[in-house]
Amino acid sequence: MLHLYNTLTRQKEKFEPIDPKNVRMYVCGMTVYDYCHLGHARVLVVFDMIARWLRQRGYPLTYVRNITDIDDKIIARANERGVSIQALTEEFIQAMNEDSDALGVQRPDVEPKATLHIPQMIAMIEQLIANGKAYPAANGDVYYAVREFAAYGQLSGKSLDDLRAGERVEVDNFKRDPLDFVLWKAAKPEEPHWESPWGNGRPGWHIECSAMGGDLFGETFDIHGGGADLQFPHHENEIAQSCGAHGGLCGHHAPQVGEKRIDSHVKYWLHNGFIRVDNEKMSKSLGNFFTIRDVLKKYQPEVIRFFILRAHYRSPLNYSDAHLDDAKNSLARLYNTLNNIAPTEFALSEQANEYTQKFFAAMDDDFGTAEAMAVLFEIANEANKQNSAELSGCLKTLGGVLGLLQDNPQAFLQGGDTAExxxxxxxxxxxxxxxxxxxxxxxxxxxxxxxxxxxxxxxxxxxxxxxxxxxx
Known part of the structure; x- marks a missing residue:
């Protein structure tokens, strides 16, 4: 039985889908104004792994990962380069797909673009205003009234008083409260805009996922995922928007955890951990910022995937050449087994042997890829001892569940284009x-x-x- 850690309730819970015949997972995707970096690689690979395991466990999954194709950074980059926003975003959507394909990431079932869901966003904002959760300001912007949603801060563990005490001083005379956030931005000269009841403008960033998730999945769905950096404020704001529009509690399975009421339109919230570089936060200003393309010039795609999945998805992950070199050598050990002992076809089931039982138990415990990979090395050691083609087949098959060991063994061991x-x-x-x-x-x-x-x-x-x- 699959258990997963729910960020909202801060505990592991048994996975019980709202509708077992229609499991729905929404993951916050990329803002497409530049090449994907290592942090994006982790989101891509982690939620690909989660989607693969849900399907392996027999759940009929619909996996949605959105594309943000309109925001301040996109507008600024397009202006810098003297190209249209559409030309810029299409270029980097293609680059994102090339990078994710290289990492063995299966395409999501649906990849909604923000610009194609503006009417849904406007409709949700109208509903929030009608419900007393949002207000149009005199400058043409529309804001969410944070203090009108009593459960604000439940996902991140932040209280309204703490947020107010730590708020940055920003001059915005149009907000009723400094904590309020923008839902709709009034148009600025020469910026892209759409017509709305509040005048020409464009959506704020947070509203897009609430609107697209609601449009595709309805008022409530099973899993919402993303990087830990999105937990606050983006996902916190999503909860406020979706619950505010749909009338408070939106079907969450546990309205009470201890003495705390839980309000969410999503049953399980999953967040992957940060990536650091040599124990420092990855940052362009520190000169330790790496795109997926940078790393693929030095390491084979499966090495990067192995490196990401070798750690538990919620734990921090430290990138360095030494760690990638170690991942390469470790993965080579598994490929040596497949190279030396030709694998036979293996019919995968949980009860096939003691190794599959341990592998399934690890993955069912909040997607424990570190423990699952340890099982792969156990299989490789025993396959080498017995010269067992069946165990070699088991190794290749279980590796495939994680998107690993799918290369030709000899080709992998020869290093490919990254070999020095x-x-x-x-x-x-x-x-x-x-x-x-x-x-x-x-x-x-x-x-x-x-x-x-x-x-x-x-x-x-x-x-x-x-x-x-x-x-x-």
Missing amino acids: GLSADEINDLIAQRKIARETKNWAESDRIRDILAEHKITVRDGADGTTWTRG
Whole structure:
């Protein structure tokens, strides 16, 4: 039975879908004005893993991951480059898809764009105003009245008084309260805008996910996910908006946790942990900011995926070349097993053997990929001891559940495009020269070539089917 950690209730809970025949998961996606970075990679891979496991467990899942294609950063970047907003966003949507495809991330079922859901956002804002949760201001903006939603702060654990005490001093004479946030922004000169009951303008960032989630899934759904940085204020604001529009409690399964009432339109909130670089926050100003494309130049895609999934999704993850190198070597150990012992087809089920039982138990415990990967190494060790093609098949199949071990083993072990040192063509040329030297019994030349290959950590295997090689 699957259990997951609910950020809202701060405890592990049994997963009981609202409708077992229609499990719904919404994940906050990318704001497409630049290339995806390592933090995006973690969101992409983590929720891909979660979607895969839900489906492996037999849940009929609809996975939605939105695209933010209008906001201040997008407008500023388009102006910098002298291109249209649509041209800019389409360029980076394509780049995002290329990066996620490289990481073995399966496409979500639906990828709604904010700009295609403006009418739904306007309708939700109108409902919030009608319900007394929002108000139009004299400047043409519309604000959410935070103090009109008593449960505000429940997701992040922040109280209204604490927020008020720690608020930044911002001059905005149009807000009734400094804590209020914008739902609709009045149009500025030469900015994209849409018609609304409050004049031309565009939506605030927070309203888009409430409107798109409601449009696609209805007033309540099962899982909402995203990075830990979105917990406050974005997801906190989503709850306020959705509950404010739909009339308070929207079907959450546990309206009371201890003495605290829980108001949410989502049953389970999941958040993945931060990525740090050499124990520092990733930041362009610190010069430690890496795009997925940067890292793919140095490491094979599965190495990056392995690195991300080796840690529990809620834990912080520290990026460094040393950690990526270790991930590469660890993954190579598994691929060596598949390379040495050709896997047979394996019929996956929880009760297939002791290893599948342990793997399923780990994944059912809040998607415990670290423990699940430990099982993969147990299988590899036993497969090597027994020279077991069945266990090798089990290894490949369970790895596939995590989106791993799907490359050709020899191709992976040869390093692909990221390999340093001798190129594959140079290695194959040396092996061909060595073959000629051996055939002509020129042992001195054969030994010289062998030493060159050994110096570059190339392992050569001569077999009945010819000569193969791997790195490391």
